[in-house]
Amino acid sequence: MTKKEAIKNFTDYLKLHHIPHVTDIDNGCLRFTMVYDAENAPNHSVESCIWFYDDDIAEARCYYTDMGATICKNSKHKDSLLRLLNFINARVFLNSGDGYGLYDPHMLYNPRIYVTEDGCFDITVTTIINYDFWEITPVETADYITVYCPELLDRLAPSVFGVLLGKFTVDEAINYIQKKILENT
Secondary structure, eight states: OOHHHHHHHHHHHHHHTTOOOEEEEETTEEEEEEEEEOTTSGGGEEEEEEEEOSSSEEEEEEEEOHHHHHHHHHOSOHHHHHHHHHHHHHHOOOOOSOSSSSSOHHHHOOOEEEEOSSSSOOEEEEEEEETHHHHHSHHHHHHIIIIIHHHHHHHHHHHHHHHHTTSSOHHHHHHHIIIIIGGGO
8 A cells, every 4th residue: 555545544444433533744744633532641632643655654642641641751660660561562462453353453553652762751552564554454543553563551640640659669550450451352
């Protein structure tokens, strides 16, 4: 699939599902930005962006709002957060596939959660997505970007911010994730 076709596919999906978005050019690439309701996250929302690059890939990022970044920046528990993020990267994959395992996110997509290194302290889930995924699994790819990643951050928010605010130890946060997220997927 070409970049132009992937962009059209994603644009059509956003229109069909009435997902508000803003488009602009960032570093020479077309970027879509969306905001989603997230009950557990700071400001009760998360944001996502997707950049369409010329080399057959798009980069999808989903992250907590500025309030989440400020909490992270001011926290005395960033080291504990990094241990928690390591656990999440190793063990947390929500099931949002077709029920048969064929298109589960852990089969096609490789998300990574981390704190950005640009001094902004954004807690971000990033995935590189080949344009061919829009041809093979068009709806699943768009769902991954607009449903799966925002839901993942929302469900992780109590643990992530519990650690950053000193309300949870890392072990308590991991236990919460194991019981409230992993056992319920």
